[in-house]
Amino acid sequence: MTRHVIGSIIVLLSILLLPYWIYIPVLFVAIITVPFFWEGMLFALMIEAMYTVKISIFTPLISPLTVSTLILLIILLPIREKIRLHV
Amino acid sequence: MNYLPKNRFKSLYLKRIVVLIVIFVSGAITLSLFGSTIISLVSPLWKAENALSRSLQTGITFFQSQKTLAGENMALKEKLSYLENKIMSLSKDKDERDTLLALLGRRQNSQMLVASVLAHPPQTLYDVIVIDLGSNESVSLGSEVFLPEGAILGRVSEVFGNYAKVKLFSTAQEETNAILERNSVPVTLVGVGAGNFKIMIPRDIEVESGDRILSADVFSYLLAVVEEVSVSSTDSFKEVLARTPVNIFALRFVFVTP
Numbered sequence: 001m002t003r004h005v006i007g008s009i010i011v012l013l014s015i016l017l018l019p020y021w022i023y024i025p026v027l028f029v030a031i032i033t034v035p036f037f038w039e040g041m042l043f044a045l046m047i048e049a050m051y052t053v054k055i056s057i058f059t060p061l062i063s064p065l066t067v068s069t070l071i072l073l074i075i076l077l078p079i080r081e082k083i084r085l086h087v
Numbered sequence: 088m089n090y091l092p093k094n095r096f097k098s099l100y101l102k103r104i105v106v107l108i109v110i111f112v113s114g115a116i117t118l119s120l121f122g123s124t125i126i127s128l129v130s131p132l133w134k135a136e137n138a139l140s141r142s143l144q145t146g147i148t149f150f151q152s153q154k155t156l157a158g159e160n161m162a163l164k165e166k167l168s169y170l171e172n173k174i175m176s177l178s179k180d181k182d183e184r185d186t187l188l189a190l191l192g193r194r195q196n197s198q199m200l201v202a203s204v205l206a207h208p209p210q211t212l213y214d215v216i217v218i219d220l221g222s223n224e225s226v227s228l229g230s231e232v233f234l235p236e237g238a239i240l241g242r243v244s245e246v247f248g249n250y251a252k253v254k255l256f257s258t259a260q261e262e263t264n265a266i267l268e269r270n271s272v273p274v275t276l277v278g279v280g281a282g283n284f285k286i287m288i289p290r291d292i293e294v295e296s297g298d299r300i301l302s303a304d305v306f307s308y309l310l311a312v313v314e315e316v317s318v319s320s321t322d323s324f325k326e327v328l329a330r331t332p333v334n335i336f337a338l339r340f341v342f343v344t345p
Contacts, residue, residue: 016129016132016133016136017132017136018210019208019209019210020208020209020210020211020212021209036103038106038107038110041107041110041111041114042110042114042118045111045114045115045118046118046125047212048115048118049118049119049121049122049125050122050125050126050129050206050211050217051206051210051211051212051213051215051217052211052212052213052215053213053215053244053245053252053254054119054122054245057116057119057120058115059119060114060115060118060119061111061112061115065212066111066115070107070108070111073107074104074107077100077103077104078100081099081100
């Protein structure tokens with residue numbers, strides 16, 4: 001839980017204050033390092049809502065950033081579990 | 088029987104996937120609907136950040152050595168003189184053109200609003216800027232956005248009450264009709280991001296670094312300046328790279344047509 005809170009604060013601050021070439025890697029690093037970091041999905045959607053132009057209500061659903069975040073989170077689920085089982 | 092842990096793992100895995108997809112879909116719809124609320128919550132922080140970065144720049148300048156400042160002062164005086172001359176020559180043509188257009192019944196919208204840029208690239212993705220004017224100040228979808236120097240920058244593509252998002256012409260894959268000033272050749276500017284454009288033109292058309300590219304409407308606003316021209320001996324087209332007249336990473340104010 002602590003890691004989730006710390007990760008969320010770091011990602012949020014970097015989204016609000018830093019350029020995209022920092023906050024996007026920070027977001028992905030948080031997703032990889034924090035177990036089941038579902039908040040990353042919300043942060044990706046927040047980036048879409050704040051910094052990109054919405055064409056329709058479904059624009060965030062087809063955005064490369066949000067879709068890649070979802071895919072990364074799903075891919076990491078079995079990998080993380082397998083690493084834990086075999087250690 | 089050792090199937091239980093495996094099944095439990097599969098069940099947990101599926102549950103988590105469902106949770107993620109639910110968050111994804113519901114979050115996307117919710118955040119799309121409350122985009123303006125998010126921006127109004129965050130805007131005080133952006134304003135504070137802009138004010139702080141300006142103060143820091145002033146502070147750094149104060150501590151620079153006297154010699155550096157004297158050199159910089161000389162260079163700036165020379166540049167100022169050069170630009171004053173350039174502006175004078177431009178304004179003469181502009182006055183003539185404005186008079187001609189007025190005679191033809193086409194007048195420029197002189198009532199522009201000044202907007203402060205709250206967020207700009209590289210903080211935003213895809214060459215989008217957020218300004219502090221919205222529908223409450225009669226800014227509407229498609230309103231044109233200009234630099235204080237007069238060059239056109241983009242159009243308003245999303246409007247909220249007190250804020251608006253502007254899509255710059257340099258957004259990746261954004262196509263804009265334009266005119267190459269040197270030969271009055273119509274071209275299509277293709278945005279490549281970060282304030283840059285690309286144009287493909289036949290190799291026989293003469294173009295040089297520093298040439299101006301103007302908007303295709305009757306007012307011929309400055310859109311971009313040619314930076315580099317590349318052509319290989321076997322190609323029938325040449326690639327022209329252009330950029331916006333100012334650094335979009337340091338935008339502070341823009342003008343918006345209501």
